[in-house]
Amino acid sequence: MKTLPAADVVIIGGGWTGLLMAKELGSRTALSVVVLERGGPRKTDDYASSMDELDYAVRLRMMQDTSLETVTFRHSSRQRALPLRQHGSFLPGSGVGGAGEHWSGICARFLPDCFELLSRTTEKYGSKRLPEDHAIQDWGITYDDLEPHYTRAEQMMGISGKAGNLRGKQIEGGNIFEGWRSAEYPTPPTKIPYFSSLFREAARTLGYHPYPIPAATTSQPYTNPDGVARPGCFYCGYCERFGCMLGAKAQPTNTLVPVIQKRRKCFHTHWSLGPPNRARRREERQKGTWRYLHRRKGRRSISARGARLFGFLDSQQYSTAAPLGDWRALQP
Ligand SMILES: Cc1cc2nc3c(=O)[nH]c(=O)nc-3n(C[C@H](O)[C@H](O)[C@H](O)COP(=O)(O)OP(=O)(O)OC[C@H]3O[C@@H](n4cnc5c(N)ncnc54)[C@H](O)[C@@H]3O)c2cc1C
Numbered sequence: 001m002k003t004l005p006a007a008d009v010v011i012i013g014g015g016w017t018g019l020l021m022a023k024e025l026g027s028r029t030a031l032s033v034v035v036l037e038r039g040g041p042r043k044t045d046d047y048a049s050s051m052d053e054l055d056y057a058v059r060l061r062m063m064q065d066t067s068l069e070t071v072t073f074r075h076s077s078r079q080r081a082l083p084l085r086q087h088g089s090f091l092p093g094s095g096v097g098g099a100g101e102h103w104s105g106i107c108a109r110f111l112p113d114c115f116e117l118l119s120r121t122t123e124k125y126g127s128k129r130l131p132e133d134h135a136i137q138d139w140g141i142t143y144d145d146l147e148p149h150y151t152r153a154e155q156m157m158g159i160s161g162k163a164g165n166l167r168g169k170q171i172e173g174g175n176i177f178e179g180w181r182s183a184e185y186p187t188p189p190t191k192i193p194y195f196s197s198l199f200r201e202a203a204r205t206l207g208y209h210p211y212p213i214p215a216a217t218t219s220q221p222y223t224n225p226d227g228v229a230r231p232g233c234f235y236c237g238y239c240e241r242f243g244c245m246l247g248a249k250a251q252p253t254n255t256l257v258p259v260i261q262k263r264r265k266c267f268h269t270h271w272s273l274g275p276p277n278r279a280r281r282r283e284e285r286q287k288g289t290w291r292y293l294h295r296r297k298g299r300r301s302i303s304a305r306g307a308r309l310f311g312f313l314d315s316q317q318y319s320t321a322a323p324l325g326d327w328r329a330l331q332p
């Protein structure tokens with residue numbers, strides 16, 4: 001097994017989360033960063049020949065191959081967990097960009113209440129309305145804490161939409177129930193199709209407040225603060241389960257990878273290779289070492305200095321993270 005030179009930070013999993021970390025660390029610190037991704041590399045041009053519904057929407061070409069590697073699943077703690085061998089609505093990706101390549105791109109912010117669910121629920125309904133063994137908690141951070149980060153993420157992706165609450169002022173036509181936002185969306189809303197416009201009108205006449213969904217399928221050509229330019233959407237409809245062949249839908253490969261590549265950060269495409277047993281795996285990870293099987297080059301291992309080994313293997317599933325110095329350096 002070949003041992004590669006240690007890097008300052010090793011990130012396992014190159015989806016939105018892992019690549020965003022790589023971009024931020026690479027552009028705002030002097031740390032060397034290596035991203036290990038199990039699937040292959042991708043670029044916008046590759047998607048020009050991918051509008052094949054049978055191959056991509058039905059046979060799920062972009063998703064994880066569950067015959068090679070999968071997660072286990074059970075409906076209750078009494079059941080035995082079994083490997084998931086057929087995808088349902090959970091469609092994890094594989095390859096650079098992860099699920100962010102074939103996502104739909106709907107980009108709503110969480111509502112302020114979501115961050116303080118316990119406080120707001122008890123405030124409104126009283127603590128007796130919740131069962132004793134409830135698991136509801138406040139997050140520990142609030143919407144106000146995250147607002148500048150939401151704005152920054154929207155600007156990075158060029159989200160199209162219409163503000164409904166600009167610095168506390170309600171604006172009809174946007175979502176008037178959303179949390180306050182410090183800035184308008186970076187691009188105007190996407191076009192409203194005929195049937196949606198009928199629905200919108202009907203909702204409005206009934207006294208509701210319809211608004212266009214915020215979308216990463218950018219409505220017009222846009223250059224983000226990192227200098228990455230993307231064209232506007234031309235409404236072909238091949239967003240979810242496909243990569244956008246124009247690059248109009250914000251995807252890690254068209255939004256983050258150009259910045260990362262400029263700084264010559266490194267990608268490895270590999271299949272994971274677990275250490276022989278769980279204890280050894282834990283021990284190695286605590287030390288910041290990751291073994292893997294490179295597709296062409298065989299078995300390898302790499303260490304992260306100071307055990308800065310991060311796993312971003314799907315933020316919805318699980319993540320392993322080791323401490324990384326002073327996080328205040330990453331404030332926007
Ligand atoms: C079809 C679909 C539509 C969606 N639409 C929306 C939407 O409209 N709006 C929205 O907000 N969200 C949407 N989502 C969810 C969103 O896309 C995901 O939450 C997000 O992309 C997850 O990013 P991630 O980086 O956390 O994980 P992932 O994108 O899953 O990235 C993890 C990466 O880790 C790699 N990996 C896994 N195991 C290993 C290993 N052992 N070694 C090395 N690499 C490994 C994987 O190949 C993958 O590239 C959608 C998801 C799907 C599947």
Ligand code: SF4
Pocket residue numbers: 217218232233234235236237238239243244245246247248249
């Ligand atoms: S051009 Fe627009 S509709 Fe077509 S895949 Fe790209 S973002 Fe989606």
